[in-house]
Amino acid sequence: MSRSGKFIKAFISMFRSITCLKSFITVKLFIVLVLLLVSSRLTAQQSVEKWGMFEVVLKGSEAGNPYIGTTLSAVFHNGEKTYRTEGFYDGKGIYKIRFMPDLEGVWSYSIESNKSELNNQKGSFTCTASSGKNHGKVRVRNTYHFEYADGTPFYPFGTTIYEWPYQDATTKKQTLESLRKSPFNKARVLAIPPYKERYLNGPLKLTDFPFMGSSKADWDFSRFNPAYFKNLDSCIAHLQDLGIEADLILFRPYDKGKWGFDTMDEETNIRYLKYMIARYGAFRNIWWSLANENSFIKHLTDEDWDRLFQVIVKNDPHEHLRSIHNADRIYDYNKPWITHVSLQYYNAAKAQWGTPLLKDIYRKPVVHDEINYEGNIASRWGRISGEELTFRFWNAYIGGGYATHGESYVESPWISNGGRLTGTSPARINFLRKIVESGPQEGLEAIDHFYETNMAGKQGDFYLVYFGKEKLKEWPFILPKRGVTAGASYRAEIIDTWNMTIKPVKDVFELQPMKGDNYRFIDKNKKSIKLPGRPYMALRIRKVGGAEETSKEMKHELE
Incomplete structure (x- = not known):
């Protein structure tokens, strides 16, 4: 309950005990007027879902220049989590504070301002579970990749x-x-x-x-x-509704x-x-x-x-991505x-x-x-x-x-x-x-970027091989050694990246160390994959069986 709500409750209790007023109707009308007066100072949601936007709207003075010299912030608290977020003036005497809760449960907040009509107001709201496409803000994962706050992988495909x-x-x-x-x-x-x-x-x-x-x-x-x-x-907000991250460009030279x-x-x-941070920092996208x-x-x-x-680091409590x-x-x-x-x-x-x-x-x-x-x-x-x-x-x-x-x-x-x-x-x-x-959830990684620059995936389990503008008619089934074990078997698919087709290869490929080569494994029968001789072809290779343990005797790619 907000501070104004508690005040109203006490005010009503006090006036119920007063008998000197002429009639109950007069008391009732007076209380309604007080309700309207006090409640108009602060409005806010009673609940918001996790990683949604909680917004406090305050009524204040329009005098002078509210953009200069006005301080307005709120401290939000839930258990061991505490955030301070700045507010902003939205015109016509309206001030707003926006916050993105990242923990379910009851959040309390207190408002601080150098304007008396905004200062020292308190309240609380309930943060419920996220729903639908709401996975939270995007953050860095495993050094080179991204994920949503709930751990769902995020693979950027931008426009x-x-x-x-x-x-x-x-x-x-x-x-x-x-x-x-x-x-x-x-x-x-x-x-x-x-x-x-x-x-x-x-x-x-x-x-x-x-x-x-x-x-x-x-x-x-x-x-x-x-x-x-x-x-x-x-x-x-429209982009957020579509599940699209807004890479918001703050300055430009045009x-x-x-x-x-x-x-x-x-x-x-x-x-x-x-x-900008006060206004947009509570948008999760x-x-x-x-x-x-x-x-x-x-x-x-x-x-x-x-x-x-x-300035961004200091003022963005939600720590959105920065570049x-x-x-x-x-x-x-x-x-x-x-x-x-x-x-x-x-x-x-x-x-x-x-x-x-x-x-x-x-x-x-x-x-x-x-x-x-x-x-x-x-x-x-x-x-x-x-x-x-x-x-x-x-x-x-x-x-x-x-x-x-x-x-x-x-x-x-x-x-x-x-x-x-x-x-x-x-x-x-x-x-x-x-x-x-369809690949590894942790994201694609170059398999052996010192030598096999056209291959990505997860060593030993998943490979994408991209031939780009080469017009190959055949590809010998050879994989870099790291992550591969003798006896492991794989299936492959031929991908035409321009015509958007995927054709399974009938053969199963069983690998063994390549004789005279300390860095690669080859199909034990030296089988190859036939390709159509067109540009923009690729292969998707997935492990389907074989030994589970990876060989410990692997040389580094530069050795």
Whole structure:
């Protein structure tokens, strides 16, 4: 029960004992008025499911500038768990505090503020079990991979819809429907739109911006615009409903000197970051992408980005994933506040060894968030074929990493607007996703990335072999020694990654040490698998029997 509720109960008890009032009706009407007055100060849910959003709404003063100098936070407590989360002003005298509970049971909270009408309010709510697609926030697992908070594996298959929140209602709805049918479970979205003519005039003209004002001439960088952010709230919530992670890009370099959102001073940047964390940190599907093409924001150095990351670390009690997307200078992903690599380096996905190398350098999950886009525009980054994009996706996953899709067709600029997916790669990416999900739950790992760069899976149990653009007609059944035992038997399937077919191989392959080779096992009858001589073929190999113990006498791949 909230503090105001206890006050009301005591107030009613007191007035029931008063006999000097003329009538019971008068007492009843007076109590109703008090109820309305007191209860309007704070409203909140009585219960919320685990990893859902609990929201406290407070009524306060609009005087002065509530965005500057107002402190508002709440301490949430359940057993041994305690979190402090910051609140934010949502306009028209409304203040909000959002929290994502991660433990079932009763949570109590107390509110602290330098405004008397907000300060020292208390309450509680019940956190119930999660339901449906709610598996909690995504976190890093086993160094190089991801999982939901409940332990369910999460394999990112991303897409890019930078400006989707700023389109008309029809396009927004169409985008959600396209995503619903797509393989994508992560979407990269700009928190602030780029400067473009279409947002100044015509049907997409923006009337709400992140800050109060209508142009660079009259922005008030000390006042956020709640109407703008309510639209973004809705978009993030829609993605969450679809089970899609929102990789929210906080800063971007696309103003061309016209709006000034990419030249804000440090004080404004920090205030903006704190506001975004308070507003969006309780969405379980949020990933923080500090910037897109960060090195194109010329006035900010790597040391500046370091300080901005510290603002996120300090103010996000839920510890969402954090990274930054590079341009011509790669940020140091080894820094401890970075949870994963968010890379724009096209060549790293053109070869199967690129991802393992990056994993060795950074010891973190690698997400190739920009590997060029399928499309037909003039810019060279947006005119590769669906075949090429699919090829790069396979290379990323065979290396034990992940990738993000984008389409930039003149007639359907998905990466900007959303809308309809018209390319040939999404269906093939969906096919790849099903294959990845059929593999080891802990995620794909390169089997022997020093020598067998086209092979991933789990040593001894599961293998994906990707031949890329090679047109092989035969593949001898040979596996790297690590994890394999003499007498182990395997079955294989031939995968056509472009035509999306899977054909079982009739033979069972029984392995033995390869004579004269200390590093590999071979089928005891030296059998091979016949291949069709086309590009983009792969094999899926699974252990079906044999010795359970792995040989202890294994040389390291570099020995």
